[in-house]
Amino acid sequence: MTETQMGPLVLNTRPETDSAELLAALDTRGYRHLSAPMLAISFPAPEKPFDISPYQALIFTSANGVRAFDQLSRDRTLPALCVGDATARMCREMGFANVLSANGDIHDLATLIRQKIDPASGPLFHPAARKTAGDLGGMLRVDGFTIDRQTVYEAIACDTLPQNVIDALHRHHIDAVLFFSPRTAETFVKLVHSYKLEGALAGVDAICLSPAVQSRISDLTWHRTHVASQPTQEYLLSLLGSVVTACRT
Structure with missing residues (x-):
């Protein structure tokens, strides 16, 4: 228009x-x-091949995290736990079959993870920007979760x-x-x-x-x-x- x-x-x-x-x-x-x-989103090329085998699940707090993960790996076997429905839709578009949405913010996502994931079954991978809203790893650490948060894209202020x-x-x-x-x-x-x-x-x-x-x-x-x-x-x-x-x- x-x-x-x-x-x-x-x-x-x-x-x-x-x-x-x-x-x-x-x-x-x-x-x-x-x-x-x-914000302008930049997706740097991965420096080395990504090994998904240590993880039991993936955490996505943005659709850009999903886009960045797509450059890291073509593996879609792990469950994807998403902050909201838009991010969950992006996961499904990228080929994930096991997708759960918290339909909210990172506090809702932390609750979803506690409900659906056993911390004793292994770490979770969180592809994210360098700067994020809130400390999801800190919220879950007290419950025994190990969150491997890695910077996979940049959100550059205009x-x-x-x-x-x-x-x-x-x-x-x-x-x-x-x-x-x-x-x-x-x-x-x-x-x-x-x-x-x-x-x-x-x-x-x-x-x-x-x-x-x-x-x-x-x-x-x-x-x-x-x-x-x-x-x-x-x-x-x-x-x-x-x-x-x-x-x-």
Whole structure:
């Protein structure tokens, strides 16, 4: 959609690798959208062959972790325990048959692992970014789990905003901004200060995946900030619909 079409205008801040499903959902719901990815995802080539044999299961806290694992190994025999449904769908697309979703955040994933995995049966492999939200290994260590967390991709903070996004903010055309991670939110705040766009957000609603995400944008002046009742894209989009409807009635 283009900015000149009718309908609420939403700013997507997710990395490009994670945006296709979200943008399709926005199109289906009749939103216009602009994108300003706050993180660029890089998948370095593996330095050596990966041996999956020591592990009893895989842990995925993002779809990018699944994409990175695909470069490490073609083995799909181990169970894949995923933080949410989008990550679980990516696992199934990559050929995993035994996939479980916590349908939530890392606390829900830790609970799922405790319920489904016996720590005495061996370690778990967690392919992740260098910086992650929360310490999943620390949560599970007290229960006797051994988590081998390895950095398999980089999420690099962007240092610019697209010109069309800057123009739309200056003109107060954007109705809502979507935030899916604390680091994405932090990067957005830095860029707002860098471009001196603080005053452009007074009429904008911030739609956040979790309280942790909301806390990272709290020093900006928004029309309102909102948190999804569950940390999933489905609930975030439902919240967006409620906010936009309320603003237009």
